[in-house]
Amino acid sequence: MTPTATAFNGWAADVDDAVAAVSPGPDGRIAVAGSEGSLTLLSPTGEVEVRQTLSLGCLAVAWSPAGDRIAVGCIDGIVIVDGVGHQIARHRGGWCSSLVWSFDGARLAAGMGKSSVVYGADGAELFRHDRDSTVTTVGWINRRVASAAYGGVHVCHVSQGAAADVLPFTGSLLTMAISPDRRWAASGNQDATLHVWRVGKAGEELSMSGYPTKITALAFSPDSMLLASGGGQDVTVWDFGGRGPRGSTPRILAAHRQSVTGLAWSPRGDMLAAVADDGCVAVWEPRAGSPGIPLDVLDRLDRSVPASAVCWVGSDRLVAAWADGTVATHRVG
């Protein structure tokens, strides 16, 4: 039975900016970056603890796993603040839409214009690798940093002069995901295809086409078994178990009426949340679905303004945000 659209069952706050991204911090605190340039830190009960205007527009935010740093990517650079919003470092000069901390919070990988850059937690630049066009996504493969830009994914050791391993793709890579077990890299592309490489093994590439539109959202499940992809109203989930998705039929998660723009797996990997401009935040249990047969939602939140970001703050509690500045929490199920 399809659950009827429900309102959220936690708190709702207004951050006075169109939310671009959210990131969970320690103890249930939440960092919210806005498209008009603001950073807001919310307490576990939704109160504003810190609010700052950092730039003309923010694109990404990432709270360090160590809990003591928040990195914000902006249209003109990157800002690193501490847990109470004091600025630690600011670097201008490039579009930063992707930020990923190393697992211990000691290093930060970031796209900065046409370069992928690694910073220390104090904001000092440790490494830089130049691409021919703007870096869209970065990620870690063990201690190496991966960057996606037009032409493919480059994987580099974080030391000057290191040559890059190239995972090639002739086209515009809009987003990239690395499986947590580091076996696979995938890119979502402007030409509505998904490209997959086996890390460290050339010649095992896959290309999935047939998506209605460009793919701007990708996420591997925590156990690396499933890859969720946007690129249309439905979320397409590929099975990476065993030999990988070659020749397989994906699972289809249906709910949205407009193209999916964001995806987030729950920490245990049993649930997947997705957002779209139709205002809907949808949650499914992807493993309950069968390949090829559209799966209905487990839960959903519906509002009339674009849903722009989602993350999880517990095994069954999510934080969702909309373009009118609303940030809300919801316990699923």
Place this chain on the structure above:
Amino acid sequence: MNLVNPGNTTAAAPRASAAHLADLKDVVRSELELDTETTVLIQQLACAEPGCPPVETVVAVLGTSRRSWKFSTPTTDVTTAALRDVIAKYPRGREHDHDD
């Protein structure tokens, strides 16, 4: 920018007018003698969790030490007089508005 009320019936709690928000902020600034750099924030929060008031107002001063005062009512119902009283009584802040 509507705050949606959790629950399935009522419309969103009415938003306070810009003038009222400005008045409340003025009270905070004058009571605490704040400089113009310090951020004063008035936030209306809707909460559906058990034990929470459905709508509350948080008045906060952001800075090196954050201070806040809470009211279990929409912002439109927070009067300048009430705010002035509370700040005078609890200059370091107050977490909930029933007497302890």
Place this chain on the structure above:
Amino acid sequence: MTTTIDDRVPVTVITGFLGSGKTTLVNRILTENHGRRIAVIENEFGEVGIDDALVLDAEEEIFEMNNGCICCTVRGDLIRILGALMRRRDKFDQILIETTGLADPAPVAQTFFVDDEIRDRLRLDAIVTVVDAAHVLDHLNEIKPEGVENESVEQVAFADRMLLNKTDLVSEEQLAAVENRLRSINRGAGIVRTQNAKVDLAQVLDIGAFDLQRVLTDDPAFLEQDDHQHDQSVSSVGFLIDGDVDVEKLNSWLGELLASKGVDIFRSKGILALAGQDRQYVFQGVHMLFDGTEGRPWGEQESRTNRMVFIGRHLDREALEAAFRACLVDA
């Protein structure tokens, strides 16, 4: 007839060589904007300097895209930046994109045909080219090595409107010669003479040049045959031909034409009378990309006349006309 109000944000592309006055034009638009909310994406850093306008810098990134069997180039940086602009809560009344003088305008135009997210929220209103009356003939006449494009010719060919600027520095005769030359490349793009880029903004903004409902309605005179054929590779070819068009034959011809000669055809526009259709069929193209739709119904007394124009390199008027005539129902 239902008219859908198009509430997408209009985008005007302003191009022209450094020194032509295009930055002056952008600054004028910003200062004279009378409360409209305008965002500017500029290529030449730091030139636009008006407080209160949202000005972003963009370094041109040309991406090749495969759209099925059509290969084209788009401005990847614009897709990225326009996407971010549209996520804000403030609604823009207008977006200006200033391109460098060395730019090929095709990728900018193609970006608006190709990206779904952009098509949904933005519409390309017009390409406005600012021309320096004192120097343009030199630029147009410059001999480039084999295989290298003359950017000034491209910028003129792509224009929907041209501002012939710095008219105070040039004699009336020279102006007429310049205008003749510009028209021989691009008939149909209105030319407005200006000094210091001073112009009535209605001539520059909201022209609707890519609006399929307004295609070719503004200046039918340009479709007349040109008697003064210059020996130049880039020209405009326009037709006025009566008769109903067989849709299958048309598709076959246009498909083959754009696929084989698309590289040489900068712009194409047309209003066609399709056999069996009450409504006009209106189309716009940039190189191999093509966008067509039903227009208004033909009027009771209106003759069903096909009008179209091609702007491009090495266009063979006779061959194009003959091939089109072969698509007519009673061919």
